[in-house]
Amino acid sequence: MTRLGVPTLEDWELVRQWRNECLESLRTPFPLTYEQQQEHYRNVVCNREARARWWTVLDEFPEVGNAMVGAVGLENIEWENGRAEISLIVAPHAKRKGFGREAVKLVLEQAFNHLRLYSVYGECYDCSPAREFWQKIVESYSPHWDRTRPSVKYRNGEYHGSYLFTFFTPPTWLGISPWNEKPGVVNDVAPGGG
Numbered sequence: 001m002t003r004l005g006v007p008t009l010e011d012w013e014l015v016r017q018w019r020n021e022c023l024e025s026l027r028t029p030f031p032l033t034y035e036q037q038q039e040h041y042r043n044v045v046c047n048r049e050a051r052a053r054w055w056t057v058l059d060e061f062p063e064v065g066n067a068m069v070g071a072v073g074l075e076n077i078e079w080e081n082g083r084a085e086i087s088l089i090v091a092p093h094a095k096r097k098g099f100g101r102e103a104v105k106l107v108l109e110q111a112f113n114h115l116r117l118y119s120v121y122g123e124c125y126d127c128s129p130a131r132e133f134w135q136k137i138v139e140s141y142s143p144h145w146d147r148t149r150p151s152v153k154y155r156n157g158e159y160h161g162s163y164l165f166t167f168f169t170p171p172t173w174l175g176i177s178p179w180n181e182k183p184g185v186v187n188d189v190a191p192g193g194g
């Protein structure tokens with residue numbers, strides 16, 4: 001079963017190696033050094049006062065037992081507005097096995113049921129291989145909001161647009177799951193922006 005874990009310094013070094021291999025998808029589009037990542041671990045991941053929360057994504061495998069398959073975070077938390085930005089990376093060897101989708105579910109559960117946030121937003125560049133992933137995930141969740149915007153990312157001599165999205169806290173009082181098991185049937189009803 002996929003679950004969230006508490007990151008160690010060693011986990012964070014592994015995440016640095018993964019993120020340095022997919023810079024086209026990231027907001028910080030340059031490779032981080034070992035020292036920069038250690039600093040992030042100490043100053044952000046281990047800091048209760050930081051406006052961020054980070055988790056490892058874990059699963060169990062017959063041959064190796066528990067293993068880290070990704071990392072997921074809530075950044076730029078605005079406690080007054082009850083919102084935060086999602087950040088996600090899946091290990092290169094673990095992609096396309098459903099861990100990304102599970103990680104989003106687990107982090108939204110943390111955001112809405114434990115941190116008392118109202119919305120979680122994100123932005124994915126059109127030049128990122130993750131673009132289709134996010135649209136699929138967002139469209140299977142209700143209530144959500146999404147839009148595109150032009151010319152926000154400069155890469156390889158060209159400007160690219162982006163996909164902006166927001167997940168809203170589910171209307172639990174109705175007793176229905178926010179996750180739509182039938183892709184394509186969505187309720188785009190929520191107000192607000194990405």
Ligand SMILES: CC(C)(COP(=O)(O)OP(=O)(O)OC[C@H]1O[C@@H](n2cnc3c(N)ncnc32)[C@H](O)[C@@H]1OP(=O)(O)O)[C@@H](O)C(=O)NCCC(=O)NCCS
Binds near residue numbers: 094097099
């Ligand atoms: C994007 C990312 C998180 C997806 O994680 P994943 O574990 O491979 O995704 P899943 O296996 O849960 O896929 C969920 C759905 O998205 C689809 N999908 C995943 N990656 C895709 C891709 N690159 N292109 C098209 N569809 C994709 C899957 O086919 C699946 O569809 P289905 O439910 O219809 O079968 C992962 O590729 C990653 O970490 N990329 C590098 C970091 C990154 O880009 N982070 C996001 C920054 S905005």
